[in-house]
Amino acid sequence: MSSKPSLPKGTRDFGPEEMARRNYILDIIRGVFRKFGFMPLETPAMENLDVLTGKYGDEGDQLLYKILNSGDFLSRTTESDYRDGSRHFASLISEKGLKYDLTVPFARYVVMNQHKISMPFKRYQIQPVWRADRPQRGRYREFQQCDADVVGTDSLLCEAEVIWMIREVFNALGIIDYSIRINHRKILQAIAEAIGAPGKESELCVAIDKLDKIGSEKVIQELTERGFTAESTSRLKPLLNDSSANLDKMEQFIGSGNSGISDVREVFDLIRSSGMDHVDFDPLLARGLSYYTGCIFEVKVNNVSVGSVSGGGRYDDLTGVFGLPGLSGIGFSFGVDRLYDVMEELSLFPESANTFTTALIVAFDQNAWSYGLEFLRELRTAGIHAELYPEVAKAKKQFSYADKKNIPFVLVAGESEMEKDGFSLKNMKSGEQELLSKSAIIEHLISFNGAQ
Amino acid sequence: MSSKPSLPKGTRDFGPEEMARRNYILDIIRGVFRKFGFMPLETPAMENLDVLTGKYGDEGDQLLYKILNSGDFLSRTTESDYRDGSRHFASLISEKGLKYDLTVPFARYVVMNQHKISMPFKRYQIQPVWRADRPQRGRYREFQQCDADVVGTDSLLCEAEVIWMIREVFNALGIIDYSIRINHRKILQAIAEAIGAPGKESELCVAIDKLDKIGSEKVIQELTERGFTAESTSRLKPLLNDSSANLDKMEQFIGSGNSGISDVREVFDLIRSSGMDHVDFDPLLARGLSYYTGCIFEVKVNNVSVGSVSGGGRYDDLTGVFGLPGLSGIGFSFGVDRLYDVMEELSLFPESANTFTTALIVAFDQNAWSYGLEFLRELRTAGIHAELYPEVAKAKKQFSYADKKNIPFVLVAGESEMEKDGFSLKNMKSGEQELLSKSAIIEHLISFNGAQ
Numbered sequence: 056m057s058s059k060p061s062l063p064k065g066t067r068d069f070g071p072e073e074m075a076r077r078n079y080i081l082d083i084i085r086g087v088f089r090k091f092g093f094m095p096l097e098t099p100a101m102e103n104l105d106v107l108t109g110k111y112g113d114e115g116d117q118l119l120y121k122i123l124n125s126g127d128f129l130s131r132t133t134e135s136d137y138r139d140g141s142r143h144f145a146s147l148i149s150e151k152g153l154k155y156d157l158t159v160p161f162a163r164y165v166v167m168n169q170h171k172i173s174m175p176f177k178r179y180q181i182q183p184v185w186r187a188d189r190p191q192r193g194r195y196r197e198f199q200q201c202d203a204d205v206v207g208t209d210s211l212l213c214e215a216e217v218i219w220m221i222r223e224v225f226n227a228l229g230i231i232d233y234s235i236r237i238n239h240r241k242i243l244q245a246i247a248e249a250i251g252a253p254g255k256e257s258e259l260c261v262a263i264d265k266l267d268k269i270g271s272e273k274v275i276q277e278l279t280e281r282g283f284t285a286e287s288t289s290r291l292k293p294l295l296n297d298s299s300a301n302l303d304k305m306e307q308f309i310g311s312g313n314s315g316i317s318d319v320r321e322v323f324d325l326i327r328s329s330g331m332d333h334v335d336f337d338p339l340l341a342r343g344l345s346y347y348t349g350c351i352f353e354v355k356v357n358n359v360s361v362g363s364v365s366g367g368g369r370y371d372d373l374t375g376v377f378g379l380p381g382l383s384g385i386g387f388s389f390g391v392d393r394l395y396d397v398m399e400e401l402s403l404f405p406e407s408a409n410t411f412t413t414a415l416i417v418a419f420d421q422n423a424w425s426y427g428l429e430f431l432r433e434l435r436t437a438g439i440h441a442e443l444y445p446e447v448a449k450a451k452k453q454f455s456y457a458d459k460k461n462i463p464f465v466l467v468a469g470e471s472e473m474e475k476d477g478f479s480l481k482n483m484k485s486g487e488q489e490l491l492s493k494s495a496i497i498e499h500l501i502s503f504n505g506a507q
Numbered sequence: 508m509s510s511k512p513s514l515p516k517g518t519r520d521f522g523p524e525e526m527a528r529r530n531y532i533l534d535i536i537r538g539v540f541r542k543f544g545f546m547p548l549e550t551p552a553m554e555n556l557d558v559l560t561g562k563y564g565d566e567g568d569q570l571l572y573k574i575l576n577s578g579d580f581l582s583r584t585t586e587s588d589y590r591d592g593s594r595h596f597a598s599l600i601s602e603k604g605l606k607y608d609l610t611v612p613f614a615r616y617v618v619m620n621q622h623k624i625s626m627p628f629k630r631y632q633i634q635p636v637w638r639a640d641r642p643q644r645g646r647y648r649e650f651q652q653c654d655a656d657v658v659g660t661d662s663l664l665c666e667a668e669v670i671w672m673i674r675e676v677f678n679a680l681g682i683i684d685y686s687i688r689i690n691h692r693k694i695l696q697a698i699a700e701a702i703g704a705p706g707k708e709s710e711l712c713v714a715i716d717k718l719d720k721i722g723s724e725k726v727i728q729e730l731t732e733r734g735f736t737a738e739s740t741s742r743l744k745p746l747l748n749d750s751s752a753n754l755d756k757m758e759q760f761i762g763s764g765n766s767g768i769s770d771v772r773e774v775f776d777l778i779r780s781s782g783m784d785h786v787d788f789d790p791l792l793a794r795g796l797s798y799y800t801g802c803i804f805e806v807k808v809n810n811v812s813v814g815s816v817s818g819g820g821r822y823d824d825l826t827g828v829f830g831l832p833g834l835s836g837i838g839f840s841f842g843v844d845r846l847y848d849v850m851e852e853l854s855l856f857p858e859s860a861n862t863f864t865t866a867l868i869v870a871f872d873q874n875a876w877s878y879g880l881e882f883l884r885e886l887r888t889a890g891i892h893a894e895l896y897p898e899v900a901k902a903k904k905q906f907s908y909a910d911k912k913n914i915p916f917v918l919v920a921g922e923s924e925m926e927k928d929g930f931s932l933k934n935m936k937s938g939e940q941e942l943l944s945k946s947a948i949i950e951h952l953i954s955f956n957g958a959q
Contacts, residue, residue: 060615060829063553063603068616071546071630078547090887092864092894094523094912095530099649100552100605100635101515101572120553121575123601125639129593137589141581149575151515153552163512164520173911175897178523183552187577197551210897212880219884329884377512412544428664432671432781435542442544445627445662459625460546 065188065196072409077199079408080394081181083227084201087220088179093203096178098160100185101151108152110159110376118186121149153185157202158373158386165206166377174207181391199391206373206384211318213385214350214369215325218334221354221365224389225333229403232357233364235333237322238340239350240368241315242305246338249309250290252283259283260341263295271295294338305338318350346370352387356397364393413500414464416443416478417453423468430466430478430493439500457483464500517640517648524861529651531860532846533633535679536653539672540631545655548630550612552637553603560604562611562828570638573601605637609654610825610838617658618829626659633843645813651843658825658836663770665837666802666821667777670786673806673817676841677785681855684809685816687785689774690792691802692820693767694757698790701761702742704735711735712793715747723747746790757790770802798822804839808849816845865952866916868895868930869905875920882918882930882945891952909935916952 062068069077101122108116124131128148136144154160157180165172181201190196203220205213221235240256247256262277269277274295275288283291294300294308302323306316319336326334342351349369356364367387374382398404416431418424427443434441442462444453457465466478472490480496481488491499514520521529559571576583580600588596606612609632617624633653642648655672657665673687692708699708714729721729726747727740735743746752746760754775758768771788778786794803801821808816819839826834850856868883870876879895886893894914896905909917918930924942932948933940943951 060558060618061555062619063551063555066551066553068551068620069547069549070616070620071548074547074549089863090890090892092892092912094863095521095526096523097521097526099515099518099520100637101518101649103513103515106512117577120577122605123573123575123597125569125572127593129589129596134586134589137581137586141579144581145575153574164522166512167514168520168522173908175908185552197553205897208897212895212897219887325880328881411541411546428777429780435671438542440542440544443664445657445660445664456625456627460544 065190067195071411075409076404077391077395079404080228080391080398084224084389087223088203091216091220093177093179096164096180097182098164100153102154102160104150104152106163107155107159111155115155118188119155120153120185120187121145122151124148124150155186156184157182157200161204162374162377166374166379169379175205176207177205179203193392200388201391202386202388204384204386206382209383211321212325214322217367217385217387218326222333228398230356230397233333233354234335234357235352235354236335236337236340237319237350237352238337239315239319240348241313242338243341245309245313245315250287252287263339264341266295266339300336300338302336322350342366342368359397359400361393361396364397365389409461410463412440412442412460412462413504414439414441414466415457415462416466418447419450421447426468426473433493434497437497437501466496517642519647523863527861528856529843529847531856532680532843532850536676536841539675540655543668543672545629545631548616548632549634550616552605554606554612556602556604558615559607559611563607567607570640571607572605572637572639573597574603576600576602607638608636609634609652613656614826614829618826618831621831627657628659629657631655645844652840653843654838654840656836656838658834661835663773664777666774669819669837669839670778674785680850682808682849685785685806686787686809687804687806688787688789688792689771689802689804690789691767691771692800693765694790695793697761697765697767702739704739715791716793718747718791752788752790754788774802794818794820811849811852813845813848816849817841861913862915863892864894864912864914865892865956866918867909867914868918870899871902873899878920878925885945886949889949889953918948
């Protein structure tokens, strides 16, 4: 049997180059998470469907990947079940699904381990999730999520630390031109009240979430269609067109005593001594997710084609659905695929992110090969990533291997090199070549690695 | 809705402590793979079922996790399909499955990317796989595999490098008492011929694979049941009871000119200058997997309750099933779960593997908290993993947080500390406490991290 193999739609292989670049990003993020005291967690790909179902709305439920029960899965069904259709039938032949995000499994973990976890609990989680979405450019059916959450405290230090972490990650990645916008759910709530549409903040959020894309006229049109009165939309209009919003003006608009305003003010007070760079209050930032109840934030890189690359917010009831109510926390995540695209677009990946092997030893006869083998072990003992081409092959073949694998140095030994107990060291980028002693080569390669 | 959540049978969460210990092992393995020129690859969790099916034997096919097609999956079925039973029906409602190992997806990747890969291609892959096996102690339905393969060369340097890599990994892990046993499929073939049972090496392998567990008498009994003649088993018997096997004796037994013997000799010649420690020729090592055609090897840690922790071998046709025949290669893998258990049993995990945060700042009033917040940023700027307890809470609560999170140092500031622009540094292990200046604390914590 021989068939031309293919990948499932919406999934990807990550070959060495993509892996190196993804790891470059993830190592930086992981390093910052750890510096701030976040600890790693991994949960299974498979969850029981009763853990997943009902957590992401009707649309989300439709996008869950379900796993067929093992063995004779039809034995628990009847023809009448079959005739009842796919939805009913699925519930009989499938008990497990692939996780849809990292938040629900985290909530499940917290509840199941509540007695051994010490609060506040800071965890990060970098794992793939699966959604049976229509694949399109930049949207995949299997993709990595990269989350950090603190639960068990409502201290606004957490909000400040999120801002610090984002700035530290972007600084390390070399991304300079970006903005972190902050808002608060209670401010959105107060806006709804102030324009005479109390309790309608979800509809308000959905509409103004599109402001960047469709403009203020269309937002007002949508709100009108959703039953907002002309008076409400006309009171809202000045806000939509005000690009110089600040906390004081907003307080005038919604009235004093709003806890959203005082929360954001406190967060700003906490970070002020480290500078307010990249941080903006945006009373119209909405973010879709309905479980946020406090501060919300979103990060955009300016002047690139990619949208939001990070975001999150505070919630006050992460685990209630699993029987542990009232646990406050804050979570945020980095969009790794999008950050990857931003880094590509801005050419920010360093050359070294794609260097695996520092030196390749090549040999053109058996004698030189044995001589090379001996030095190979010395190089590795010195901690240098090194290879010996495994066969005595033609020069072209061996050099092409170094070239394709992006190996910066090639070592060759002929009669004269062996006589002098050394190798010719060829710099593959400059083309320069020099006969050096073994110890000089080791020194050179170590300092190259240090300089990367 | 509130329900008590649970995990699917045979799956596990990895909390911070397990993650830290697993990462300790994986970082060492990854570091050695990279030093030897192996490059990372990741493939999707989901594969098309036609890629997976038929690659692992009938039993393996039964253990594949199948994913239910999305949407109205029954629309492509009829009642007659339903009556045909689970096996037929599954093929109509499921097109994708979860990967069962890393070898088949690797073969698929090589075939799909054959024109951009430069041979020899060295890749490592550390990812979970899924098997609908009966869960039992040490056997999971979702578990990590950790593979390294070289394809595109039949150089025996690869075999030598596998031995070096294993020794380097075990050395770094601190495992001292272990043995790497080596054999060759052509030697097993020749044994079958020498005892008058040519072509029956698979049955022979299956039986002698159990030698360690059931003893030589039972192996012979099993072979007899499988149709081996009394003459064959009596010729085999001395081999089964010979614990001092070596290449020369084996050559006498099967006759000269066997390429298995010469391959193993060459591998030994390649590694001899680095010492023969931990390496043994074992003519009865069989290993189950049928696609091996050359050298095979297996690693056991001595005097622990865990079995084989690593193994692999050479194959000469990895990708033929996907239409690219004749590609020789060698692969091996580490059993991460088992290595974890060995490390636990031998108490080899260093204390530092479970340290996330080096210092926690605690504060008992708002003034001290603000003072601590300022220093927190200085600590992090110096690269120190540090936290400030997010609230002004009781001493007991804050110290217990440090304790449970295994944080080695706690910083406290009262009136006198703040006057001297310092903190009291408490060593949580020794209980010692000392008032130090901020710069002395930074120096102390950096040197502690370096010493870990």
